[in-house]
Amino acid sequence: MRIDGVKDFVVNDTKITPQATARRGRPRGFDRQEALAKAQDLFHAKGYDALSVADLTHALGINPPSFYAAFGSKLELYDEVLRRYERTEGLDVDTALAPGTPLSDGVARLLRYAADAYASGSACGCMVIEAARGTADSAAGEKARERMEASRSYIHQRILGLDAGNADLASDYVMMSLAGLSASARNGMPTARLHVMAAIAAEGLSGYLENAA
Amino acid sequence: MRIDGVKDFVVNDTKITPQATARRGRPRGFDRQEALAKAQDLFHAKGYDALSVADLTHALGINPPSFYAAFGSKLELYDEVLRRYERTEGLDVDTALAPGTPLSDGVARLLRYAADAYASGSACGCMVIEAARGTADSAAGEKARERMEASRSYIHQRILGLDAGNADLASDYVMMSLAGLSASARNGMPTARLHVMAAIAAEGLSGYLENAA
DNA sequence: GATTTAATGTAGTGAGCATTACATAAATAT
DNA sequence: ATATTTATGTAATGCTCACTACATTAAATC
Numbered sequence: 001m002r003i004d005g006v007k008d009f010v011v012n013d014t015k016i017t018p019q020a021t022a023r024r025g026r027p028r029g030f031d032r033q034e035a036l037a038k039a040q041d042l043f044h045a046k047g048y049d050a051l052s053v054a055d056l057t058h059a060l061g062i063n064p065p066s067f068y069a070a071f072g073s074k075l076e077l078y079d080e081v082l083r084r085y086e087r088t089e090g091l092d093v094d095t096a097l098a099p100g101t102p103l104s105d106g107v108a109r110l111l112r113y114a115a116d117a118y119a120s121g122s123a124c125g126c127m128v129i130e131a132a133r134g135t136a137d138s139a140a141g142e143k144a145r146e147r148m149e150a151s152r153s154y155i156h157q158r159i160l161g162l163d164a165g166n167a168d169l170a171s172d173y174v175m176m177s178l179a180g181l182s183a184s185a186r187n188g189m190p191t192a193r194l195h196v197m198a199a200i201a202a203e204g205l206s207g208y209l210e211n212a213a
Numbered sequence: 214m215r216i217d218g219v220k221d222f223v224v225n226d227t228k229i230t231p232q233a234t235a236r237r238g239r240p241r242g243f244d245r246q247e248a249l250a251k252a253q254d255l256f257h258a259k260g261y262d263a264l265s266v267a268d269l270t271h272a273l274g275i276n277p278p279s280f281y282a283a284f285g286s287k288l289e290l291y292d293e294v295l296r297r298y299e300r301t302e303g304l305d306v307d308t309a310l311a312p313g314t315p316l317s318d319g320v321a322r323l324l325r326y327a328a329d330a331y332a333s334g335s336a337c338g339c340m341v342i343e344a345a346r347g348t349a350d351s352a353a354g355e356k357a358r359e360r361m362e363a364s365r366s367y368i369h370q371r372i373l374g375l376d377a378g379n380a381d382l383a384s385d386y387v388m389m390s391l392a393g394l395s396a397s398a399r400n401g402m403p404t405a406r407l408h409v410m411a412a413i414a415a416e417g418l419s420g421y422l423e424n425a426a
Numbered sequence: 427g428a429t430t431t432a433a434t435g436t437a438g439t440g441a442g443c444a445t446t447a448c449a450t451a452a453a454t455a456t
Numbered sequence: 457a458t459a460t461t462t463a464t465g466t467a468a469t470g471c472t473c474a475c476t477a478c479a480t481t482a483a484a485t486c
Contacts (some may be wrong), residue, residue: 025462049262050348053444058406063465064445066414070463074444075301123438133338133399135263150401169409172402176410180393186346189385196382203424204417211416238432239482266474276435277475283433287474 032070035060040081045125048078048131048140064140075139082147085127090151091117097158104209106162107174110155114178115194118185125186129179144148148175166212170205177201245283248273253301257336260354261291261344278306288352295360298340303364304330310371316421319375320387321415323368327391328407331398338395361388379422390414 038059042051053074057067071077096110098191118125134141156171163170180201181194189197251272255264266287270280282288311321329337345361347354369384376383393414394407402410 022454023462024460026454028463028466046348050351052442054442065447065466066443066464079330085273125346129396133343133346133396135259138263145400172397172406173410173413175400176393176397176402176414179396180389183342183346183392183396184385184389184445187358187388189389193385197386200386200417200421201389201414202417204413204415204422208413235484236432237430239434241433265472267472278436278477279434280470281475 011192028070029066030060030062030070034075035062035070036081036084039077040084040127043078043081043125043131044085044127048074048134048144049138075143079143080139082128082131082143086147086151089117089127093151093155093158094120095113097162099161101162103159103170103201104206105167106159107170107205108199110174111177111181111198111202112195113190114181115198118182119191119194120185120188125182126178130184163209166209173205228403228412232388241283242279243273243275248283249290249294249297253297253340254336256291256294257298257340261347261357262351277305285330288356291353292356293343295344295356299360299364302330302340306364306368306371310368312374313393314375316372316376316379316383317415317419319372320383320418321412322389324390324394324411324415327394327410328404328411331395332404332407333398333401338399339391341397342392343399375399376422383418 011182040058042056042059046055053064053136056074056077057064060067067077071080086112091110091113093110096113097106101109114126128144128147128151132141132142152171152175155174156167159167159170177198181198184197185194252269255272259268266277266280269287269290270277273280275283284293291404293318303325304326306323309326310319314322327339341357341360341364345354347357365384365388368387369380372380372383372387390411395409397410398407
């Protein structure tokens, strides 16, 4: 395979390195980052199964060999796209659940962020959540479920710092609410209504915690 | 095609008619109702796309021609299964939202029913809700979305009789909560926890309505 | 018994899928 | 210049999919 793969990728994909250490063979005829962005939009809008490699190569204006040379396989590209999605479109959990924030307020803020992020467009809802419900034995669903578990775990850890006693309950409820918001967005609910839904859902946890106290 | 299709179906499928008005040709070698029940389980567990006709015929112990003679096509069978699902596994909306029930209580009860119905098993979550998020341009997704809209409309109408002013809001919130519960069930959440989630979600609407009043 | 009707088993159909063989083109390295 | 390395375009690979042609079987009707 590739010996110094990591350095190569960095150099070729992003022009961060000042002295452009040129690669050996024929240069790639398309921008890999642009292609990733387009692939992300397409995967988000159509899902893994419904988006064929032919769709992708056509949209990117390349042929299958170039596709496989650049991304390895459809599944590897998908995994890369999922991680890119987290970076580019992921919720700002750190801000929503900043240390010192009351748990109820933090959850309310996080759900508000989600209402914004999931808002209807050509590709709406959370890409990871929607993909995670693919069939149990699908490789793509497995990738998505990995990313969702990573997010759940991160949120859980953040909540631990706010209210350790209710962390399990609250993170379960947050994940459920995010799934509900994402589904509603997919079903065409407009942003303003999503915000109301997020507020009502947050109110639920708030009231529940008050009653428990 | 078939001239007196309706009567034929009734007679051959269910033995409701006392004098078994026997059909003309060779009798079907399998029980169509049993087959429908099995197909429902399979579609619920795997979804439309992931379940092939070959999977179905193998599970039913029949060959493709028998399958198509009995059900028309994969999509027609799916539509029939979706309607059967509503009858056999659908939530008891009439009881949950019985006339005279305070809206908050009715919604709480409906979500409790859902927590029971969606409980983890080989096929968990709501079959219709999970299927409705198939790709936008998929025929199966369209069928599921039709059924979901029918349910939404029915729930909306029932809520109109309890609290007309909040019917739009409440039915939107119910649909979102059902989607969240269904997703959580699919992700393996046990029944007891689903009940807690349902209670918290219901508390949200309850608190919101109180504040608005 | 002859005819009609419908379901069955065997064996395919064409279409779409992800992926790749192979020769060629374009760059660097020697 | 020549060799090496990588990407490209054309065209195909094997596979799975939903679905069907066709001859046969099993029942009711005449």
